Amino acid sequence: MANFEQTGPGKPVLEATRVDKVTPGYRLGHNLRALIVVLLAIVGLIPVFVIVITAFKTRPDAIHVPPKLIFTPSLEGLVFLFTERASASPSRLEELKKAAEEVQLGLVDRIALNAGQEITGPSDYVFRLRNSLIIAGISTLLSVVLAIFSAYAFSRYGVKGKGDLLFFILSTRMLPAVVVTVPLFLMYTQLKLHDTHLGMILLYTVFNLSLAVWLMKGFFDEIPREYEEAALVDGYTRMQAFFKIVLPQAVTGIAATTVFCLIFAWNEYAFALMLTSEKARTAPPSIATMLGIGGIEWTAIAAGSLGFLIPVVIVTFALRNYLLRGVTFGAVRK
Amino acid sequence: MSTTTAKVASHPRQRHLSDRAIINLFVWPTLVLLILVNVFPLFYSLFLSFTNYSAIAGKAPVWIGFKNFANLLNDQQMWKYFATTGKYALVSVGLQTLFGFGLAMLLHEKFKGSGLITTLILIPMMISPVVVGLFWKLMYNPSFGYFNYLIGFPNPIRGPDMLASSFARQGVPGLALYSVVLVDVWMWTPFVMLLVLSGLKAIPDYLYEAAAIDRASSWFQFWRITVPQVAPLLLIAILFRTIEAFKSFDLVMGMTGGGPGDQTELIAVNLYRQAFLGQWQTGRSSALAYIILIIIIAVSNLYILYLNRMRGEA
Numbered sequence: 176m177a178n179f180e181q182t183g184p185g186k187p188v189l190e191a192t193r194v195d196k197v198t199p200g201y202r203l204g205h206n207l208r209a210l211i212v213v214l215l216a217i218v219g220l221i222p223v224f225v226i227v228i229t230a231f232k233t234r235p236d237a238i239h240v241p242p243k244l245i246f247t248p249s250l251e252g253l254v255f256l257f258t259e260r261a262s263a264s265p266s267r268l269e270e271l272k273k274a275a276e277e278v279q280l281g282l283v284d285r286i287a288l289n290a291g292q293e294i295t296g297p298s299d300y301v302f303r304l305r306n307s308l309i310i311a312g313i314s315t316l317l318s319v320v321l322a323i324f325s326a327y328a329f330s331r332y333g334v335k336g337k338g339d340l341l342f343f344i345l346s347t348r349m350l351p352a353v354v355v356t357v358p359l360f361l362m363y364t365q366l367k368l369h370d371t372h373l374g375m376i377l378l379y380t381v382f383n384l385s386l387a388v389w390l391m392k393g394f395f396d397e398i399p400r401e402y403e404e405a406a407l408v409d410g411y412t413r414m415q416a417f418f419k420i421v422l423p424q425a426v427t428g429i430a431a432t433t434v435f436c437l438i439f440a441w442n443e444y445a446f447a448l449m450l451t452s453e454k455a456r457t458a459p460p461s462i463a464t465m466l467g468i469g470g471i472e473w474t475a476i477a478a479g480s481l482g483f484l485i486p487v488v489i490v491t492f493a494l495r496n497y498l499l500r501g502v503t504f505g506a507v508r509k
Numbered sequence: 510m511s512t513t514t515a516k517v518a519s520h521p522r523q524r525h526l527s528d529r530a531i532i533n534l535f536v537w538p539t540l541v542l543l544i545l546v547n548v549f550p551l552f553y554s555l556f557l558s559f560t561n562y563s564a565i566a567g568k569a570p571v572w573i574g575f576k577n578f579a580n581l582l583n584d585q586q587m588w589k590y591f592a593t594t595g596k597y598a599l600v601s602v603g604l605q606t607l608f609g610f611g612l613a614m615l616l617h618e619k620f621k622g623s624g625l626i627t628t629l630i631l632i633p634m635m636i637s638p639v640v641v642g643l644f645w646k647l648m649y650n651p652s653f654g655y656f657n658y659l660i661g662f663p664n665p666i667r668g669p670d671m672l673a674s675s676f677a678r679q680g681v682p683g684l685a686l687y688s689v690v691l692v693d694v695w696m697w698t699p700f701v702m703l704l705v706l707s708g709l710k711a712i713p714d715y716l717y718e719a720a721a722i723d724r725a726s727s728w729f730q731f732w733r734i735t736v737p738q739v740a741p742l743l744l745i746a747i748l749f750r751t752i753e754a755f756k757s758f759d760l761v762m763g764m765t766g767g768g769p770g771d772q773t774e775l776i777a778v779n780l781y782r783q784a785f786l787g788q789w790q791t792g793r794s795s796a797l798a799y800i801i802l803i804i805i806i807a808v809s810n811l812y813i814l815y816l817n818r819m820r821g822e823a
Contacts, residue, residue, distance in 0.1 A: 205618070205620060206620075208615055208618070208620070209620040209621070209622075209623070211615060212612070212615045212616055212620075212623070212626055213622075213626060215612065215615075215630075216626050216629050216630050219630060219633070219695065220629060220632070221655070221659070222633075222641075222644050222645060222648050222695070223632065223633070223644075225644070225647065225648060225655050226644050226647070229647065237653070238652075238653045239653060240652050240653050240665070241653075241658060241663055242653055242654070242655050242658060321538050321539045321542065322539070324534070324535035324536075324538070324539070325535050325536045325538070325539040325540075327535060328531065328532050328535035328536045329536070332528060332531070332532050334532055334536060340536075340540070342813055343543070344539070344543060345809075345813075346806070346809065347543060347547045349752055349805060349806075349809045350756075350802065350805065351755065351756035351758065351777050351780075351798075351801060351805065352756070352758065353758060353777050353780045353781050353784065353798065354554075354780070354798040354799075354801055354802055355547065355550060355551070356784070357554055357557075357780075357784045357791060357794055357795055357798055358549075358550035358551065358553040358554035358557065358795065359546070359550045360564065360784075360785075361553070361557075361564055361791065362549070362550055362553065364564070377542075377545075377546055378546060380542065381542055381543055381546040381547060384539060384542065384543065388539065412526070413526060413528070413531055414526060414531070438635065441637070442636070442637030442638075442640075443637075444637060444638065444639040444758075444759045444762070444763075445758050445759055445781075448762075449781070449784075449785060459637055459639050459640065460639070462639070462640065462643065463639055463642075463643060463762070463763055473647055476643055476647075477647070480640045480643060480644060483636060483637050483640045484636060484640070487632060487635040487636050487637075488632055490635060491628055491631050491632050491635050492628055495624075495627075495628045495631070498631060498703060499703055499704070499707055502634065502700060502703070503704070503745065503749065507704060507707060507742060507745065
């Protein structure tokens with residue numbers, strides 16, 4: 176900087192560049208900053224990394240002291256997650272080993288055999304994952320469709336008491352799940368909705384509705400009214416203008432909203448824990464209580480966590496430009 | 510509402526639905542659902558909070574007035590749980606603000622790969638809290654967990670057992686709470702960072718240019734330009750996180766379930782225990798729920814206030 180001030184620019188300055196940015200000191204600071212950030216990010220992602228490697232460890236490797244970084248990858252965790260097993264007696268083990276040698280055993284059975292266990296059937300987790308898919312899928316669809324309509328009305332019309340209504344919609348999301356759950360539990364027991372898919376779908380629809388309405392309202396607000404007005408002048412009805420002009424413009428917003436609703440329904444734990452027991456229980460509460468033969472099966476838990484991690488990573492990357500809206504209920508946009 | 514739909518279907522030639530009809534048609538389904546699943550239960554539990562009802566006793570609720578509230582407010586145990594929750598909220602939100610702001614400052618100016626790094630940093634806050642809790646339970650495990658190794662205690666007997674609140678087999682009260690705080694900070698610092706980052710991006714360059722012309726120090730620029738300009742968004746982040754901290758349930762359930770003893774018994778966890786686990790004190794827990802509700806409403810009103818003010822300015 177000092178040098179520059181004394182000598183002036185060697186070449187004529189043709190455009191307004193911020194010359195103060197390119198001094199060696201600045202460059203060093205810049206690189207140092209980048210280095211610190213990268214290091215912090217790496218440290219921050221260690222737990223994620225640990226869960227990924229644990230998912231591919233065998234049980235002895237997973238609880239090895241000291242923790243192992245180098246190990247032979249195995250699908251044991253995945254197999255344990257999806258199957259119900261029993262410890263095989265020594266004689267039965269011999270039998271199974273022979274069968275394995277004669278190539279009569281499938282890959283899955285072999286992996287269990289390596290741990291000295293025999294597969295007796297699919298685990299509850301398969302069933303719960305299916306519940307999760309059904310409940311998250313249908314509730315997302317419902318809340319997004321409902322939200323598209325009401326958000327459009329909130330965005331375009333002077334709905335009476337709009338501010339209060341919008342706040343009321345948001346407030347439902349601000350309440351702790353436990354607060355809503357106590358009366359809901361009683362209501363659901365009365366209506367025979369406790370531990371049913373319908374009950375959970377209804378609940379998650381409402382749970383996500385607040386988010387969806389606020390997000391969609393934000394997206395609709397950004398579509399210029401002039402588009403519809405032009406369409407109305409051209410003889411479209413309000414409804415036609417909405418379906419043919421506004422909706423196609425809002426497709427990206429709808430997609431982002433859908434994905435946010437999906438991921439929240441997929442991740443939800445508290446409601447599922449308190450309002451389901453067997454039939455409609457989803458994956459998150461059951462992953463927490465996964466106990467195997469002889470203690471917590473960390474490999475299975477880690478493998479199950481992958482099922483929550485992978486969608487999240489994909490969503491984070493796909494929606495990185497909308498994340499801010501998603502996590503602040505559309506309050507902050509750019 | 511269904512009649513309106515039918516009308517549209519049966520008269521395809523009818524060209525105009527009045528605006529009023531469109532509003533009703535569009536807004537009411539949402540409101541009806543919200544009223545059914547949210548408003549009705551809330552009023553129901555308001556009623557229950559004045560009774561001695563228990564969901565498994567099979568007896569009709571008996572009106573006992575403000576007794577539940579009085580009992581709760583006189584219960585030393587409850588004050589302790591509120592204090593724990595307050596401490597948890599204060600420390601974790603404070604640290605998140607600090608680290609989030611710092612990270613955002615570091616990431617504000619772009620460098621090669623900064624977009625990728627930003628996205629990677631954001632991953633933790635999108636993961637299901639209960640799964641995060643489980644991850645960290647594994648990390649914290651005193652014998653085969655990675656945490657103790659990373660902080661330099663390879664020997665399980667000499668090192669800390671974070672979730673059991675002990676260090677080298679000696680009890681260290683509060684360690685469990687702070688290990689949960691650490692996880693909350695790990696998970697939600699990116700959230701604060703994201704908001705501050707967007708605030709930083711919105712600061713017009715000319716402010717800094719003007720300050721540079723006036724030879725303002727970078728310290729002065731930071732306090733007089735950066736901080737005030739980012740403040741509204743930072744406030745939103747803090748309020749959001751405070752509300753969430755008061756609701757905190759999944760993470761603690763995944764990691765400690767309130768233990769050891771009641772060291773990590775946050776108010777939401779305790780509410781769950783009173784309402785469901787073995788106790789089934791429906792009336793009392795409804796009253797507690799209302800107390801929490803009032804606190805949260807107070808905080809969210811602040812949030813809405815600032816939100817509106819910000820929108821008004823924008």
